[in-house]
Amino acid sequence: MTSTMSMTTSATVILAAMVAAYVLAKILKLSTELSILAAALVGGLIGGAGIPARHIVEGAFTYLDICLIFITATLFMNLLKEAGGIAFVIRRVVQRFHHRKALLFIMLAVVMLIPGMLTGAGSVTVLIVGGLVASVLGYMGIPKPKAAAIVFVIAGLSAAAPPVSLWAMLTAAGVNMPYVGFFLPLMIPCLLLALATIFILGWKAKPADLDQILKELPEAPPGMSWFKIALPFLLFFALVVAGRIWPFDFPILGLPLMFAAAAAITLALSPVHINVLDVSRRTVHQLLPLIGTLTCVGILVQIMTLTGARGLIAISVVTLPVMVVILTLFLTLPISETVLMWGAAPVLGVPLVLLFNTINLNPIVALAGMSIIWPLGDALPPTAIIGRLTVETVGMKEKYGTFLKYCIVPAILIIIVGTLMVVFSKKLAFLTVF
Amino acid sequence: MNTLRKTIIIALGLVLAAFAGISFRASRFLKEPVVAGPSVARVATLGEYFAPIKGTANDANVFFLEGAKPGGTVLVLGGTHPEEPAGRLTTWILAENAVLDQGRIIVLNSTNRSASTVTRPSGAYPATYTIKTDWGGQTFRMGDRWSNPLDQWPDPEVYIHYPSKQNLAYMDIRNLNRDWPGRPNGTLTEKTCYALIQLINKEAVDIVIDLHEAELQYPVISTIVAHPKGLDIAAMASMTLSDEEFKIGMEKSPAELRGLSHREIGDFTKAIPLLFESPEPFLDATRGRTDARLLLEGKDDFVVRAGKRGLLFEKIDAKGWPIDVRVGRHCSTLIQVLSVWSADHADKAVIMTGVPKYAEIIQKGVGAFLHDPAKSDPKKIYYE
Numbered sequence: 001m002t003s004t005m006s007m008t009t010s011a012t013v014i015l016a017a018m019v020a021a022y023v024l025a026k027i028l029k030l031s032t033e034l035s036i037l038a039a040a041l042v043g044g045l046i047g048g049a050g051i052p053a054r055h056i057v058e059g060a061f062t063y064l065d066i067c068l069i070f071i072t073a074t075l076f077m078n079l080l081k082e083a084g085g086i087a088f089v090i091r092r093v094v095q096r097f098h099h100r101k102a103l104l105f106i107m108l109a110v111v112m113l114i115p116g117m118l119t120g121a122g123s124v125t126v127l128i129v130g131g132l133v134a135s136v137l138g139y140m141g142i143p144k145p146k147a148a149a150i151v152f153v154i155a156g157l158s159a160a161a162p163p164v165s166l167w168a169m170l171t172a173a174g175v176n177m178p179y180v181g182f183f184l185p186l187m188i189p190c191l192l193l194a195l196a197t198i199f200i201l202g203w204k205a206k207p208a209d210l211d212q213i214l215k216e217l218p219e220a221p222p223g224m225s226w227f228k229i230a231l232p233f234l235l236f237f238a239l240v241v242a243g244r245i246w247p248f249d250f251p252i253l254g255l256p257l258m259f260a261a262a263a264a265i266t267l268a269l270s271p272v273h274i275n276v277l278d279v280s281r282r283t284v285h286q287l288l289p290l291i292g293t294l295t296c297v298g299i300l301v302q303i304m305t306l307t308g309a310r311g312l313i314a315i316s317v318v319t320l321p322v323m324v325v326i327l328t329l330f331l332t333l334p335i336s337e338t339v340l341m342w343g344a345a346p347v348l349g350v351p352l353v354l355l356f357n358t359i360n361l362n363p364i365v366a367l368a369g370m371s372i373i374w375p376l377g378d379a380l381p382p383t384a385i386i387g388r389l390t391v392e393t394v395g396m397k398e399k400y401g402t403f404l405k406y407c408i409v410p411a412i413l414i415i416i417v418g419t420l421m422v423v424f425s426k427k428l429a430f431l432t433v434f
Numbered sequence: 435m436n437t438l439r440k441t442i443i444i445a446l447g448l449v450l451a452a453f454a455g456i457s458f459r460a461s462r463f464l465k466e467p468v469v470a471g472p473s474v475a476r477v478a479t480l481g482e483y484f485a486p487i488k489g490t491a492n493d494a495n496v497f498f499l500e501g502a503k504p505g506g507t508v509l510v511l512g513g514t515h516p517e518e519p520a521g522r523l524t525t526w527i528l529a530e531n532a533v534l535d536q537g538r539i540i541v542l543n544s545t546n547r548s549a550s551t552v553t554r555p556s557g558a559y560p561a562t563y564t565i566k567t568d569w570g571g572q573t574f575r576m577g578d579r580w581s582n583p584l585d586q587w588p589d590p591e592v593y594i595h596y597p598s599k600q601n602l603a604y605m606d607i608r609n610l611n612r613d614w615p616g617r618p619n620g621t622l623t624e625k626t627c628y629a630l631i632q633l634i635n636k637e638a639v640d641i642v643i644d645l646h647e648a649e650l651q652y653p654v655i656s657t658i659v660a661h662p663k664g665l666d667i668a669a670m671a672s673m674t675l676s677d678e679e680f681k682i683g684m685e686k687s688p689a690e691l692r693g694l695s696h697r698e699i700g701d702f703t704k705a706i707p708l709l710f711e712s713p714e715p716f717l718d719a720t721r722g723r724t725d726a727r728l729l730l731e732g733k734d735d736f737v738v739r740a741g742k743r744g745l746l747f748e749k750i751d752a753k754g755w756p757i758d759v760r761v762g763r764h765c766s767t768l769i770q771v772l773s774v775w776s777a778d779h780a781d782k783a784v785i786m787t788g789v790p791k792y793a794e795i796i797q798k799g800v801g802a803f804l805h806d807p808a809k810s811d812p813k814k815i816y817y818e
Contacts, residue, residue, distance in 0.1 A: 007722045007735035047723075055558055057454035062555040065588065120591065163601070164591050173603035175652065178691060179592070180601060240591065247594035248617060252607075254588030298556060306558035308722035308736070315720040315736040319743045346556075350719040354651045354745055 010047075011312035018043040018300075018309060022382075032382050033292035040296065040303040047307030059302025063294040063341070065256070066121065070290060072259035073124050075283045076232065077131075079263050082279055083270035085229045088220035090135050098208035101140070105202055108133050109154060109194045116158025118240050120166040122375055123290075125155035126390050134394040139213045140205040144396040149406035150201050152390040153414070154194045156375030161190035166342050167371040171349035177363060181432030185368035188431070189417050193372065197410040223271030231269060232262040286392075293385055294341070301340055301347070310347055318351040322359055325352070326422055330415040333370055337377025341385065344374060362425035364432045369421025376411050379404060461561035462551040462582075464575050466818040468495070468526060468543060469805035472788070473534040475500040477816055480542070483636060484618070484629035491548035491585045492626040495816050496633070497529045497541040499786075505537025506640040506782030508772065509633070509705070512543050514610050514644055514695070516550035516577025519563065519729065520712050520760035521645030523574075527765060527803045528789060536776075537784030540637060544818045545630070546610040548585040548622060550577035560726040565757070567801035569808070576729075580608035586622040596620065598692040606693070611644070614698035634703045640782055641667075641775060642707045644695040645764050647714035650737060650746040657683035658767065659709040661700030667778075668708055671770040679766050679792045710767050712760040713748045720745075730757045762795035 005013070021042035025035035040059075044052050080086060097104040112133055116125040130151040137147040160167065162183045172179045239258045242250045253261075267276060304310035317325065317332055325332075336344035349370060356366045379387035381400070391403055421428060470477065478496040481488030494513075512525030525543045532539060544550050553559035553576050564571040586608050593607035594600070596617045606612040608623050616627025634642060641664070648655045660668035665686060672684040687696040687707075699707035715721060715737045716729045722736045733754030741750045769791060776783035790803055807815050 011722055051450075053450050053453035054457040054561060057451060057458075058553065058555050059558075064555075118591070164604075169592075169603045173606060178600060179603050243590055244592070244594070247590070247599070248596050248620070252588060252590045252621070255591060256588070301556040302558050305556060305724050308724070311720050311722040311734075311736045315739050318720065318745060319739055346719065351651065351740070351745065354719075357653075358745060 007308060008312065011308035014043055014047045014307045015304075015309040015312055017046040018304070026382065031289070031292070033289065033296045035382070036293065036296040036300050040300040043300075043303040043307050043309060047303070047309075049303075049306055052303075052306065055302050055306055056299050059299035060295045062298030062301065065254075066342075067291045067294055068256035069121060069259065070123055070127070070287055071284065072256045072263065074127050074287055075280060076259050076263040076266060077127050078279050078283050078286075079266045079270070079274060079276070080229070080232070081131075082272070082274045083228075083266055084221035084224045084272060085266070086132055086135075087218045088224045089132060089229060091214060091217050091220060092226070093136055094139060094208055094210065094213050094217070098210045098213070101202075101205060101207055104136070105198045106195065108136065109198045112151065112154045113158045113161055113190065113194055116155055117161040118164060118237070120159055120164035120169070122152075122155035122159035122378060122386050123389055125158045126151060126386060126393050130155065130390060130393045131395075137202065137205065139208045140202070142202055142205050144394055145398050145402040146201050146406045148391050148394040148396050148403045149410070150198050151394060152379055152387055152403075153197045153407060153410045155386065155390065156378060157190040157194045157197075157372065157414075159375050160186060160371045162186045165371050167345045167349060167374045168367050170342060170345035171353055171367055171370075175350055175353050175357075175363070177353075181364045181434065182368055183434050184431040185365045185421070185428065186371060189368070189372050189421065193410070193414055193417060196413060200409055200413075201406060221271050228269040228271070232265040235265050236262040290385055290389060293383055297339070297341055297383070314347055314351050317348060318355050322355065325355065326419065329370065329373060329419055329422065333373045334377030334380055337374045338380040338383050341378075341383075344377070356422065356425070360426065361422065362429040362432070365425035365428045366422045369418040369425065372414055372421075373418040376407075376414060379407055457561055461553070461575055464562060464573065466543075466574055467572070467807040468497070468816045468818060469530050469807055469810040470497065470814040470816060471499070471530045471532055473499040473501065473532055473539075474529065474814075480626070480629050480633065483632040484625065486618070486625055487629045490622060491551065491582065492546065492622060492629075494542050494544045494547045495818060497543075497816075499529070499532050499534050499539040499541060501534030501536045501538065501785065503536040503785075506775065506779060506784045507538045507540065507637055508641045508643065508775075508784050509540045509637070509639045510542070510768065511545045511630075511642065511644045511695070512541070513547070513550055513577070514545045515579045515646060516544070516546065516575065517554070517559065517579050517717070518645075518647035518714055519574065520647050520714070520757060520764055522550075523565065523757065523761045523800050524645050524764040524768070527761070527800070528768075530805050531788045531790075531803055532786050533788035535785040535787065537782065538637075539784060539786065540633070540639065546581060546623065546626060547818070548581040549579065549608070549610065550575045550818075552578050552582035552584070554578045554580075558724040560729065563726040563729055565730075565801045565804060566799065567804050567806070569806040571801070572804050580605055581610070581623045583608070595693045596624065600692040602693065611646075611695055612693035614693055614695050615702040631699070631703060634699065634705050639703070639705045640779075641771070642695065642699050642705045643768060643771065644707065644709045646709060646711050647717065647760060648711045649717035649719070650713050650715060650748045650750055651718055651720070651740065653747045654685060655711050655713055655748045656681065656763075657685050657711050658771075659685045659687055659696045659711065661687045661696050661707050663700055664706035664708050667706065667771060667774050670774045671767060674774070675767060675770050680763060682763065682767060708771060710764055712763045713750070713755045714760065715750060715755055732756050732760070758796050758799050761800050762790075762792035765789055765795060766792040
């Protein structure tokens with residue numbers, strides 16, 4: 001095909017075939033992950049690569065580490081839930097803060113930011129504190145779709161927040177720029193936007209009726225205590241912090257092992273007997289769609305790169321007029337995230353940062369601005385990986401569209417802030433102090 | 435029915451995994467022959483300079499090319515980033531062809547050997563590439579920028595560079611050119627840098643040359659990056675080459691960018707580090723179809739379009755950046771640096787012949803300077 005066609009024509013035909021295969025697979029009611037796989041296989045065939053076993057398997061491993069984090073973090077949370085820890089925390093939080101809405105909101109926003117800040121994954125925020133926060137919000141009269149929107153948006157901001165912001169780190173690595181100077185350009189907007197989100201969407205929340213809530217809440221098992229709940233978290237954070245304080249003496253454990261250690265402590269301290277094999281099986285079953293999607297997205301990116309479809313998307317975006325590029329960031333960033341997840345950073349982020357660099361914008365602030373917009377794509381169908389995880393964790397039964405509707409206002413706010421950070425990046429360069 | 439469907443899917447998955455596994459294994463264990471050239475006096479391994487490296491994936495061959503007269507010592511590193519093949523091919527040419535009259539050249543073809551045994555997930559790299567020769571062709575491992583996760587895993591959440599404590603992207607803990615000067619109790623890649631520092635000190639290396647390639651969107655390209663103590667050499671070489679052969683710039687190693695060879699080797703040893711960059715369109719983020727042809731021919735319409743849009747730091751047209759041009763630039767730059775150094779340091783001169791220059795490599799092709807192992811003395815063949 002390529003010998004007789006120009007590279008652009010060839011890549012366009014391949015990309016069109018992949019899109020057609022995806023749409024057809026969805027019409028045939030295949031799952032999202034299988035539809036993505038179908039698109040990748042058709043891309044390989046039309047692109048003249050046949051069924052490239054090496055590329056399919058290699059692509060499937062792209063997000064292996066992230067899958068391991070999801071599995072171990074979810075196992076940790078599920079064990080904590082089985083041990084009665086979640087019920088215990090909800091009861092105590094409501095008892096303490098039920099009559100002080102503003103203070104409760106600030107606390108919840110900060111608590112939600114921490115897991116994603118440390119791990120770079122919004123899904124970890126959702127899995128660790130999402131369900132708990134949504135429960136508290138629910139008892140304050142906030143409907144589940146709205147609570148899910150709060151959890152999702154702040155989880156996305158937590159992932160973009162420093163010190164670990166994967167979009168910024170992957171893009172910076174792609175342009176050989178040290179991951180330095182990002183702390184304030186990421187922290188300030190993430191913190192302010194998280195607070196804005198919870199106050200805007202929770203505006204109509206009412207102070208909780210303590211007696212009624214305590215009556216409806218499940219009882220915590222006897223023997224459960226703050227110590228038993230805090231210890232696994234303390235261990236997890238201690239392992240993370242130890243790696244930072246003593247980077248040259250402390251062994252590199254990796255986040256999956258840290259979560260597994262926290263899970264083991266939870267199991268050991270549980271006041272009730274837990275069937276760990278059963279919980280593990282349920283955890284994997286619960287995460288199968290997420291892991292399947294990540295695996296198939298990895299294959300898709302690999303095949304798109306192999307056939308030139310990825311290059312076509314990248315070159316099409318960066319050769320648009322600069323103002324068009326900046327004004328369409330609200331579309332291109334979330335959509336690329338929807339299709340590629342973190343893969344969007346090397347595919348789209350790298351050429352965009354290089355483009356901004358050539359027109360004399362500050363690449364650090366501009367990249368920070370882009371990094372807070374990217375996570376919004378995690379709510380968009382067809383993949384909607386973190387969005388789906390959020391509604392599942394929150395236990396929302398309403399239509400997915402209802403959840404999306406509540407995300408719109410904070411999303412617009414985030415898009416405006418992020419875009420302004422790109423436009424005025426040079427003037428904001430004073431933020432890049434550490 | 436459900437069980438049957440699952441069985442079929444598992445069977446298909448196993449078939450796919452088997453084919454992929456065969457391919458992964460074949461490229462990981464591909465034996466790349468090096469025919470030791472006339473000046474190769476001995477071949478050591480990196481593990482001889484730091485025992486914990488012995489027997490690991492990074493226990494790379496170290497070729498010692500020695501002249502009859504004593505002089506200076508130059509270390510040339512190929513394969514710091516194996517996905518930048520001009521570096522490895524240049525050191526191959528050096529090891530197989532160089533004739534030393536004075537001084538010593540120490541050559542590593544696979545500085546980060548582990549990184550040469552893996553390709554990048556989502557990068558769609560070919561497993562191998564073949565350089566055409568009169569005797570058929572020689573196949574090389576494609577490799578990646580980072581050490582193989584099979585040899586070093588997991589990564590930390592943030593890579594904190596030793597000893598500066600600068601925060602770098604987490605995967606760069608497996609990037610040999612972010613791990614200098616290395617540490618003895620670190621990861622495999624950090625230990626490799628530490629072993630190389632021991633080699634530099636023990637062999638009293640005067641100049642270290644680290645061979646790289648870069649995407650055209652990367653501002654540091656077609657240049658010699660020099661530590662402050664090597665600026666005069668880089669400036670003179672750059673001026674002479676730009677006047678006589680091809681345009682090449684020179685840049686001072688930034689003090690705030692840590693872990694790089696051109697900074698840390700200069701700060702932590704007596705040697706002068708220089709890093710050469712040649713253009714490799716294969717690495718560009720906007721590249722089209724990714725295959726061995728793009729790697730070796732360096733032609734890509736999308737990268738050309740990016741150039742027309744003013745997004746590149748190096749020119750590109752329909753002729754692309756073929757591997758012969760890229761290797762030719764490295765060889766000529768190396769020859770010129772040796773010439774500048776030797777002119778100013780008669781007692782530590784390194785006088786070398788037998789290595790082709792830019793024009794000759796473009797005329798004859800890289801393959802003309804690779805030797806047929808089948809027709810060579812088996813005692814002179816080493817495998818990477």
